[in-house]
Amino acid sequence: MLPVYLLPLLPFLGFLVLILFGRRFPGPLAGALASALVGLAFVVALIDFFSVRSVPMHELLWSWLPGIGGKGHNLEIGFYLDRLSSLMTLVVTGVGFLIHVFSIGYMEHDPRFPRFFAFLNFFVALMLILVLADSYPLMFVGWEGVGVASYLLIGFWFEGKINANAARKAFVMNRIGDLGFLLGIFLIFRQYGTTVLPSLAKMPIKTDSALELICLFLLVGAIGKSAQLPLTTWLADAMAGPTPVSALIHAATMVTAGVYLVARSHFFFSQAPVASSWVAWVGGLTALYGALSAMNQYDIKKILAYSTISQLGYMFMAVGVGAYWAGMYHLVTHAFFKALLFLAAGSVIHALQGEQDTRKMGGLAKTMPLTGAVGLIAVLAISGIPPFSGFFSKEAILGASFAYSPWLWAVGTFTALLTAFYMLRWYLLVFSGTYRGQAHPHESGPVMAVPLVALAILAALGGVIGPQLLGSNWLENYLKPVLGLPSLHNPATTELSLIAIAVLLALLGFLWAYLRYRSGRLTDLRGFGPISAKALYLDDLYAGSVASPSKAISGALERTDRVFGGGMSATGEVLTEPGRWTNLWQSGFVRVYALSMLLGTLLLVLYLAVRMLGGSL
Amino acid sequence: MIPTSDYLLLSGLLFTLGIVGVLIRRTAVLVFLSVELMLNAANLAMVAFARAWGQLQAQSAVFIVMTLAAAEVAIGLAILIAIFRKRVSTEVDPLSEMKG
Numbered sequence: 001m002l003p004v005y006l007l008p009l010l011p012f013l014g015f016l017v018l019i020l021f022g023r024r025f026p027g028p029l030a031g032a033l034a035s036a037l038v039g040l041a042f043v044v045a046l047i048d049f050f051s052v053r054s055v056p057m058h059e060l061l062w063s064w065l066p067g068i069g070g071k072g073h074n075l076e077i078g079f080y081l082d083r084l085s086s087l088m089t090l091v092v093t094g095v096g097f098l099i100h101v102f103s104i105g106y107m108e109h110d111p112r113f114p115r116f117f118a119f120l121n122f123f124v125a126l127m128l129i130l131v132l133a134d135s136y137p138l139m140f141v142g143w144e145g146v147g148v149a150s151y152l153l154i155g156f157w158f159e160g161k162i163n164a165n166a167a168r169k170a171f172v173m174n175r176i177g178d179l180g181f182l183l184g185i186f187l188i189f190r191q192y193g194t195t196v197l198p199s200l201a202k203m204p205i206k207t208d209s210a211l212e213l214i215c216l217f218l219l220v221g222a223i224g225k226s227a228q229l230p231l232t233t234w235l236a237d238a239m240a241g242p243t244p245v246s247a248l249i250h251a252a253t254m255v256t257a258g259v260y261l262v263a264r265s266h267f268f269f270s271q272a273p274v275a276s277s278w279v280a281w282v283g284g285l286t287a288l289y290g291a292l293s294a295m296n297q298y299d300i301k302k303i304l305a306y307s308t309i310s311q312l313g314y315m316f317m318a319v320g321v322g323a324y325w326a327g328m329y330h331l332v333t334h335a336f337f338k339a340l341l342f343l344a345a346g347s348v349i350h351a352l353q354g355e356q357d358t359r360k361m362g363g364l365a366k367t368m369p370l371t372g373a374v375g376l377i378a379v380l381a382i383s384g385i386p387p388f389s390g391f392f393s394k395e396a397i398l399g400a401s402f403a404y405s406p407w408l409w410a411v412g413t414f415t416a417l418l419t420a421f422y423m424l425r426w427y428l429l430v431f432s433g434t435y436r437g438q439a440h441p442h443e444s445g446p447v448m449a450v451p452l453v454a455l456a457i458l459a460a461l462g463g464v465i466g467p468q469l470l471g472s473n474w475l476e477n478y479l480k481p482v483l484g485l486p487s488l489h490n491p492a493t494t495e496l497s498l499i500a501i502a503v504l505l506a507l508l509g510f511l512w513a514y515l516r517y518r519s520g521r522l523t524d525l526r527g528f529g530p531i532s533a534k535a536l537y538l539d540d541l542y543a544g545s546v547a548s549p550s551k552a553i554s555g556a557l558e559r560t561d562r563v564f565g566g567g568m569s570a571t572g573e574v575l576t577e578p579g580r581w582t583n584l585w586q587s588g589f590v591r592v593y594a595l596s597m598l599l600g601t602l603l604l605v606l607y608l609a610v611r612m613l614g615g616s617l
Numbered sequence: 618m619i620p621t622s623d624y625l626l627l628s629g630l631l632f633t634l635g636i637v638g639v640l641i642r643r644t645a646v647l648v649f650l651s652v653e654l655m656l657n658a659a660n661l662a663m664v665a666f667a668r669a670w671g672q673l674q675a676q677s678a679v680f681i682v683m684t685l686a687a688a689e690v691a692i693g694l695a696i697l698i699a700i701f702r703k704r705v706s707t708e709v710d711p712l713s714e715m716k717g
Contacts, residue, residue, distance in 0.1 A: 591641075
C-alpha cells in the first residue's frame with residue numbers, strides 16, 4: 001500500500017514543473033509528462049483501492065489550525081481514504097488519464113500547449129484533495145481549487161470575449177454555492193465542535209432543525225458546483241472551454257463533486273428527511289429541466305452540457321432518496337459515457353476545424369467510423385438501453401425513487417424518454433445522413449482513438465460493478481461499510497415492471513427521434529422548439545431579475561462617483577496651479593541659478609547696509 | 618606702503634571678474650576657475666583688513682577658506698570628470714535634468 005498523499009502530489013508536481021518550465025518542453029512532451037503523472041496517480045489509486053478494502057486509511061500530515069476545536073483539538077491536514085473516496089480517486093485519475101492522453105492530440109496545434117496541461121494537472125491534484133480530504137475545511141480547499149481550475153480552463157482561449165465571460169459566469173455562480181457550503185461548515189463546527197469527517201461519522205447525530213439547516217446549506221454548495229436548479233446556467237456557457245476540459249471537468253469529475261459531497265455527508269443527510277427531500281426534488285426537477293433544454297439545441301457540445309445537467313439531476317435524486325450507492329453508481333457510469341460523448345464530440349470538432357454547429361455536420365459515420373461507433377455506444381449507454389452501463393445505474397436510481405415517491409419516479413422516467421430522444425437526435429444530426437458542411441472530415445489519429453476505445457469499453461461494460469437485477473450487488477455491498485443502511489428496495493415484480501417501462505420509454509424516445517429524422521424535421525421542433533433552444537428562458541430570467549437591476553445600480557453609483565471624483569480632481573487642480581507658477585523659476589540653467597544667488601546676496605548686503613546706515617542716520 | 622584701499626580695490630576687481638566669469642562662461646572648467654577667483658578675492662580682502670587692524674583672526678579665517686577651496690576643488694573636479702565621461706563635453710547649459 002502506498003501513501004495517500006502521493007495521489008494529489010504527483011499531478012501537483014506536474015503542474016509546478018509545467019507552469020514554471022513549460023517552455024522547455026518541445027512538442028507533445030509536456031502532454032506526455034502530464035499524462036504520465038496522472039497515469040502514475042491512477043496506479044497509486046489502484047494499489048490503494050485493493051489495500052483499503054477492510055480498514056479505511058486516515059493519514060495525518062501536519063497540524064493546520066492548532067487548537068481550533070478547543071485545547072488539544074487541532075485541525076490537521078489529513079487524507080481519508082475509505083471505500084467511497086477510493087472509488088472516486090479511481091474515477092478521477094482513470095478517466096482523467098484517458099482525457100489527458102486525448103488532449104495530446106486535440107491540443108497539438110495550440111500555442112499554449114504546456115500551459116493547458118499544467119492547468120489540467122492542477123485540476124486533478126485539487127480534485128483529489130477534495131475527494132480525499134478528511135475534514136470539511138480541507139474539502140473546501142479542494143472545492144475552491146477545482147473552481148479556479150475550471151475558471152482558468154473555461155477561459156483558456158481568453159482572447160475571445162465570450163470565453164472570458166463564460167469563465168467569469170462560472171466562477172461567480174459557483175461563489176453563491178460556496179457561500180452556502182461555508183455557512184454549512186460553520187454551523188457544523190458550532191453544533192458538533194469538529195469538522196473532521198471520520199469523527200463526525202462516529203457521532204450520534206439527532207434529527208433536529210439545526211441539522212436540517214446544515215444539510216440545506218451543504219445542498220446550496222452542492223447545487224452551485226453541480227449546476228443544479230437554480231444555479232444551473234453556468235454549465236452550458238462553460239462549453240466555451242476546450243472540449244477535453246468539458247469532458248473532464250464539466251462532465252466526468254468536478255460537477256459530480258456536489259453528489260460526492262452529499263454522499264460523503266450521508267451521516268447528516270440520512271438523519272435529515274426534509275433536506276433530503278429537497279435534494280431529491282431539486283435533482284428531479286433539474287433532470288427534467290436539463291432534458292427539456294437539450295431537446296432543441298444545435299451546438300454539438302451544448303446538447304451534451306444540458307444532458308450533463310440532467311444526468312447530475314438523476315444523481316441528486318438518488319442521494320436525495322437515500323440511495324447513496326446508486327448516486328455513486330450513476331456518477332461512475334456517467335463519468336464513462338459522458339466523457340466518451342464529449343471526447344467523440346471533440347474528435348468531430350477537431351476533424352471539422354472547430355465547427356460546432358450540428359446543422360453543418362451530418363454523415364460523419366462514413367468518414368469517421370470509429371468516432372461514430374463509440375458515439376453510438378455512448379448514446380445507448382446514456383439512454384439506458386440494456387446491457388450498456390447507463391441502463392443499470394439509471395434503473396437503480398429509478399427503482400429507489402419509486403420506493404421513495406412515485407411522483408419523483410414519474411419525473412425521472414419521463415426524463416428518460418426525453419434523454420433517449422435528444423441523444424439519438426444528437427447522434428443522427430452529427431453522424432447520419434449526408435454531410436452539410438464545407439470542411440474535409442477525417443478520422444482522428446491513434447493518440448485520440450485509444451482513449452475513445454478505452455472509454456467505449458468502460459461505457460459499454462461499466463455497469464457490471466452493480467447490476468441491481470440480482471437483488472444485492474457488488475457496488476452496494478462494497479459501499480455498505482461506509483454508507484451504512486441499505487437503500488430502499490422494491491419487490492422483484494415491481495422492480496421488473498419499472499425496468500420494462502423505462503426501457504420501453506427509452507425505445508419510444510428513439511423511435512420519436514428516428515421518425516422526425518425520417519421526415520426531415522429533426523432540427524425543427526415547432527411550438528416548444530424555441531423555448532428549448534433558449535433553455536426555458538432561465539438565463540433571460542436571471543438577466544432581467546438580477547443582472548439588469550444590479551447593472552442599473554452600478555451605473556448610478558458610477559455616475560455619482562464621477563461627480564464626486566470630478567469635484568476632488570478640480571479642487572486638486574486649483575491648489576496645484578499656483579505651485580506650477582513657481583516651477584518656472586527652476587529653469588534648469590545653472591547660470592540663472594548663479595545669477596539669482598548673486599542677486600540674493602546683493603539684496604542681503606543692501607538690506608544690511610540700509611539698516612546700518614539707518615541706525616546712524 | 619601700499620594703502621589698504623588699493624588692496625580692496627584689487628580685491629573688488631578680482632571679485633567682479635569672478636562673478637562675470639561665472640555668469641558668462643559656459644564651460645564648467647572656466648566657471649569653476651571663476652569661483653576660485655572670487656574666493657581668492659575675498660581672501661585678499663581679509664588679509665588686507667588683517668594688516669590694517671593689526672589682528673590675526675582674519676588671517677586664520679583665510680587658512681580655513683583655502684582648505685575649503687582645496688576640498689571643493691577635489692570634489693568639483695571629480696564631478697566634472699564624471700560629467701565629461703557621460704557627455705563628452707563640460708558645457709553647463711545642457712545640464713538641465715533637474716528642471717522643475
